[in-house]
Structure formats: structure tokens, C-alpha cells
Amino acid sequence: MESTIHQYIRDYMYTNKVTVRALATGLNMSVRNVYILLKDGNITVSHLQHISKVLNHNFFIFYTGGADTSAEITTLREENATLQQRIIWLEKENTQLELINKLLAERGK
Numbered sequence: 001m002e003s004t005i006h007q008y009i010r011d012y013m014y015t016n017k018v019t020v021r022a023l024a025t026g027l028n029m030s031v032r033n034v035y036i037l038l039k040d041g042n043i044t045v046s047h048l049q050h051i052s053k054v055l056n057h058n059f060f061i062f063y064t065g066g067a068d069t070s071a072e073i074t075t076l077r078e079e080n081a082t083l084q085q086r087i088i089w090l091e092k093e094n095t096q097l098e099l100i101n102k103l104l105a106e107r108g109k
Contacts, residue, residue: 005043005048005059005062005063006037006038006039006040006043008059008062009038009043009051009055009059010038012055012057012059013055016055018055020034020035020038023051023054023055026050026054026055027047027050027051027054048060058070
């Protein structure tokens with residue numbers, strides 16, 4: 001297993017045949033600076049986000065013990081969509097009940 005995030009990224013690039021030049025272009029950095037970053041530089045959260053985006057891979061799983069949370073995220077998004085639909089339905093029902101209450105109040109006058 002990779003011991004550092006730098007190694008993890010380098011291994012990913014090697015496995016997927018991504019060149020340092022391609023990563024540098026995507027990050028809008030010089031090739032030299034990317035080599036330094038991947039050798040022993042300090043990879044900030046911002047850099048890791050950009051690297052993840054450029055390489056289309058979630059490198060944050062390195063810090064979660066390899067747990068890929070994409071399935072959990074998909075489930076949560078589906079639940080969120082269902083709940084949003086339920087909220088819309090309940091808001092419509094509430095509007096209808098308010099109208100019925102208003103009509104009943106006017107009728108009782």
C-alpha cells in the first residue's frame with residue numbers, strides 16, 4: 001500500500017498512463033513544479049481537489065482508509081431527491097388545506 005499521498009497519486013498516474021506533463025497542463029503548473037509537488041512537496045487540500053478533478057479520481061479516499069464513498073453518496077442523492085419530491089407534494093397539500101380552511105371560515109361567517 002502507498003505510504004504517502006504523493007506515492008498514491010504517482011501510482012495512479014502510472015497505472016492510468018497519465019504523464020506529468022498532462023497533469024501539469026491540467027493544473028496550469030510547470031512540469032518542474034508538478035515533479036516537486038509529487039516528489040515531496042506539501043499537497044494542500046486545494047491542490048488535492050484540483051488533482052482529483054484533473055485526473056477524474058477521488059484522491060481523498062487515501063485518507064479514509066480506502067473506503068470509496070461514491071455508493072453512499074449516490075444513495076444519499078437518491079434519498080434527497082425523494083425527500084425533495086415529498087416536500088413539494090406536502091407544500092401543495094398545505095396550500096390546498098389553507099384554501100379549504102379559508103373557504104370554511106368564510107362560509108361560517
